[in-house]
Amino acid sequence: MRRSVPVLSALLVGLLATSCSGGGPAGTGGPAATGAAARPAGDLRSPAAGAAKDPAAVHANELGAVPVLMYHQLSEHPASVYDRTPADFRAELERLAREGYVPITAAEFTSGRIDIPAGAHPVVLTFDDSTNSQVKLGSDGKPDPNTSLGILLDVASRHPGFRATATFFVNGDPFSATGSKAALTWLAAHGFEVGNHTLDHANLRGLGEAEVEHEIADDLKGIKQILPNANVVSLALPFGSMPKPGSLAVQGASGGVSYHHRGVYLVGANPSVSPFAASFDPTAIPRIRSEAATGEEAEFGSTSWLDKMAQSPANRYTSDGDPDTVAFPKSEQSRLNPAFAKQARPY
Template sequence: MNNTVVSPKLSLAAAVALVAATCACADAPAQQPAATPAAGSAVSATLAASSAPPDPAAVRANELGQVPILMYHRLVAQPTSVYDRTPEGFRAELERLAAEDYVPVTTAEYASGRIDIPAGKHPVVLTFDDGDPTQFALDGAGQPVPGTAIAILREVAERHPGFRPVASLYVNAAPFGSPDGTGVLPWLRDNGFEIGNHTQYHTNLGAASDQEVQQAIASGNREIVQAVPGYQVSSLALPFGAIPGNTALAMRGASDGMSYEYSCVLLVGSNPAPSPYAADFDPLNTPRIRSQDASGEDSAFGSAVWLDKLAAAPQTRYTSDGVPDRVSYPAAGGNAPAQRFADRALAY
């Protein structure tokens, strides 16, 4: 469910084998190149250290912890609803995330369990609904317009190495003010962003028939792939958070020759999402948190309050062990991964 390139990593077994092979060479002086014993030992030690997987206990890894999926709409100087953020408020939230060791991943990476971030870091998913021009637009030089959300995200990432400038943008017809998307969507794909479906006309799927649900989703999917030929759309953000009566149709279906099959369906929500490795992860009903300051309407369910809660109880949030194909978690936490991840699980 992704068009983002994730860097390959050694499996745990391969890493252990490499360490063993390196140590074996260090114990066989006849096989070493001409060098002093001290130099040879230093090289072997460096190789072994760089190949050894991180100790999950040392970084307090908890890959069954909660993941904040933040939801944004417009960036405006004078917000008119709880769904608006000021550019300054958005920038401050990104700076906070970077300072608290969060690393952005896309919805596709999250839902598929391809969370490849350093040990001790926490994933966060940045999602944008409606394809508003305040989120993203290109200037005459083909770069994000200053002050738009994507431009601000890239600026923050430049100041914080390791804070990935990636996000998932859920679009309707004429995304970001482009009549057919061809002027903007290819740039997003080429720069590691995920393009998601929000239906062509922001349809309330909870009030639609089965046929209308599929038509609304398939037409949105078609508009994306026409602008970006060959692109695999991987996820859907439900307009209004409205779930279809036949919930399975949010995940897969077809209409007028266009089929779709997604790995994740996002709600409007009001709380962190479970780990994709957890038994309670439900790709059909994945909650999000509205980006919001600590004051105002329904602020108890907003991002500022939830980030405070996660910071106050760090054992509850997802903390990476630094090994993409291993699922580490504290045995004392009383949790266990879903059965399909049992062969990757490491309780400590």
């Protein structure tokens, strides 16, 4: 089922000017560990000792904007703006790798410990709907090379430092061609995050409170039956529709199953502010739809936003390589969340 991006033209025009400088809707963050050398998919080790550098030398700005990219279906013949061809998906990952982005999971992003090399930029890769074009394992138990997962693994193998990880937001009976148990077990074993996308891909805004809790809690129940040790802390809202009250997206319970999310993700349509920024709101994290430079609402898509961020590199999140500090130019001091004052490293 396809998503509809809310038409927020007036608001988003303003965000074009403010999001890359730290304004705009908030997002959530967390750590992603990657070193300078190539590593196996899902390797969560921290960078090599001594990776931190003088923040000024790498133009660090850990109060900068972070792209949270949203993917759905891969198809050779896209049926909507939510579909991408395998070639286009590969090209976007190649671009991210060339431009110094390092993938992290949604859970890592919201944890506020972004552990990537000095000079690198975090990017959160998210996949909705648990489709077979995203994850499919062959009879040998290995990912199909033509799926999103297979392409991501291949690009990471070709670009040392580009970490093969992502967050897959799943519904009931995820990755049916492989089987839920085999697919989710593989993802968890290789360092990928499994997030909640409701049991039936429900439009939560139109449901009563008990129905909202049922949709979220039952999806969690299915995940935990396969991955009992999984810490499911991220929710992507189907259609980007917030329930009423919005607090039900963060926590609730149904049928003896309770949930609590550190991050709630929307549908669009701009970069997130840093998790260290005072304006960061983990209950409404914006995402950017993966999209070419032309087409429906392309000005809010990934190609357009990555172009903008490349043209204004000082405004994007750039790491100093030390996950225990928050480095930024002194001119950005007013944007810091006071909760991180002791970790601040202005220069």
